[in-house]
Amino acid sequence: MTDSSPPRSGFWPLIKIIPIQTSFRLMRFAAAIALVSLVLCVLSVILTVIPFKPPCGGLNCGVDFRGGTVLELSTAPREVDLAAIRSALGKEGVGDIQVQGLGGTTDALVSFETPEGVNAAEGVETVKRALVKALGPTKFTKTEVVGPKVSGELFSKGLLALVLGIAMMMTYIWFRFGLSFGVGAAVALLHDVVLTFGLFALTDLEFTLTAVAAILTIIGYSVNDTVVILDRVRENLRKYKRMPMNELLDLSINETFSRTIMTGVTGIMALTGLAVFGGEALFGFSVAMIFGIVVGTFSSFFIAAPMLMWLGVKRGEEEIEVTVLGPASRA
Numbered sequence: 626m627t628d629s630s631p632p633r634s635g636f637w638p639l640i641k642i643i644p645i646q647t648s649f650r651l652m653r654f655a656a657a658i659a660l661v662s663l664v665l666c667v668l669s670v671i672l673t674v675i676p677f678k679p680p681c682g683g684l685n686c687g688v689d690f691r692g693g694t695v696l697e698l699s700t701a702p703r704e705v706d707l708a709a710i711r712s713a714l715g716k717e718g719v720g721d722i723q724v725q726g727l728g729g730t731t732d733a734l735v736s737f738e739t740p741e742g743v744n745a746a747e748g749v750e751t752v753k754r755a756l757v758k759a760l761g762p763t764k765f766t767k768t769e770v771v772g773p774k775v776s777g778e779l780f781s782k783g784l785l786a787l788v789l790g791i792a793m794m795m796t797y798i799w800f801r802f803g804l805s806f807g808v809g810a811a812v813a814l815l816h817d818v819v820l821t822f823g824l825f826a827l828t829d830l831e832f833t834l835t836a837v838a839a840i841l842t843i844i845g846y847s848v849n850d851t852v853v854i855l856d857r858v859r860e861n862l863r864k865y866k867r868m869p870m871n872e873l874l875d876l877s878i879n880e881t882f883s884r885t886i887m888t889g890v891t892g893i894m895a896l897t898g899l900a901v902f903g904g905e906a907l908f909g910f911s912v913a914m915i916f917g918i919v920v921g922t923f924s925s926f927f928i929a930a931p932m933l934m935w936l937g938v939k940r941g942e943e944e945i946e947v948t949v950l951g952p953a954s955r956a
Contacts, residue, residue, distance in 0.1 A: 647879045654872040655931035662816060662928065665919050669823025680780045684828045687833035688771055690780040693721060693738040694749050697767035700760055702733040710735060713759035717752055723831070725905040732766075745770050783837040787818060790841055794848045802855055803939075809932030810851050813924035817847045821913055830909045839910045843917030846892070850885060851925045857881050858933060870934045878926055889922045 674682040678692055688695055698705070705725050714722045715738055721738040735756075739748045749768060757763050771779075791814045799807030821840055825832050857877040865873055893915050900911035 648883045649882070650875050651878055651926055652875050652931060652934065655927055655934070658927045659931060662924075665823070666816060666819045669819050669826070672826035675948065681832060684832040685825070685829045686780070686821070687723070687831045688721070688736045688738065689833045690783075691721065691738060692771050693736060694729075694752070695767070695769040695770070696735040696744065696752070696756075697727070697732070698756065698760075698764055698866065699732045699764045700762070701764075703761065704730045704769060705733045706760060707733060709759045710756060713755045714752065717755050719748070719752065739770075770937055779834065783834065783905055785843070786837065787840060790844050790885075791815060791818065798848070798852065798855070802859055805861075805933055805936040805938050806855050808936060809929040810848060810855065811931055813851055813921075813929035814844055816924045816928050817843055817917060817920050821917055824913065824916050825909075828912075833909070835910050839913040839917070842914060843921060846918060847924060848919030850888070850921055851929045852879050853885065854878060854925050854930055855873065855933075858930065862938065870938070874930045874934060878930060881936045884920060885925065889918050892918050913933055 670714065672683050676682065680686060705726065710724045710733060711722060714724075714735070719737040719739065721736070723736045725734050727734050732947045737752065739745050749770065753763075753765060791907060792813055794814060795811035797807075798810045818840055821843060824830070825836060827884075830836070854877060857880055858874060861868075861873050861877050861880075865876075868876075896911045896915045896918070900915070901909055903911060
């Protein structure tokens, strides 16, 4: 006996909101969108560097880059009073006070900037006494003092890491696909990094070593997204040798569109949970990553791909597939 019932169309039809095959003509808008992106990048640079004040300009640099002290404390078994910590530090006249809970309700992480002209060691001991007075018996499990010289070196090395990351990605794609592909990918990566800096400057999110890690992660995600599209472009260059470049780029993007969007959506879903439930320590990282996924997907479509159209791609003889005829075929 056979089952004559019609096949099920799927457990959850909403998963198929994004069609498998699309036919968007995105290259029609490439020039206009590139102009808008250029304006946004210029504004991002202005917000990041103005005012011209070391070490971070318009960025809200944390203790990592500005210098200061980080204390990790525990009031177990009592619940820690974060408001009392802020009040005690405010009375001591320290700057850039940041207090956040750690895991449970008995631990906290405190960072502050030591006032100029005050010895760092003496300032830390003064703050500890003020916290013990405000909270009662307190155990300090971690104490880190970052000097201005060290923080300046961290900032410069963080920027160097970003520059080297982009340069190495460009070099890899250059050798793997060609110079035009490498330049297009590098411009797209630079676009993503500059706009992410603009996000930090505009929203006043704290810029720390964690933010640098987020930007490096965005570079990795963006180049992965870009390589998928560029690889399909390279395949189609071999298959459609006489197709106009704008149509070929549209075809390549449409063939990878569903995969690219679904990858980005699943990443954003995970990062949204991290931003909501991960606490203040991971909020900036999560927001930067969500923003980076959006602009990284955008730049793969509208920056990296159109650059091939504007720079030009050689369709030389090395791309022609040669079929070797056997003896039977020659006969």
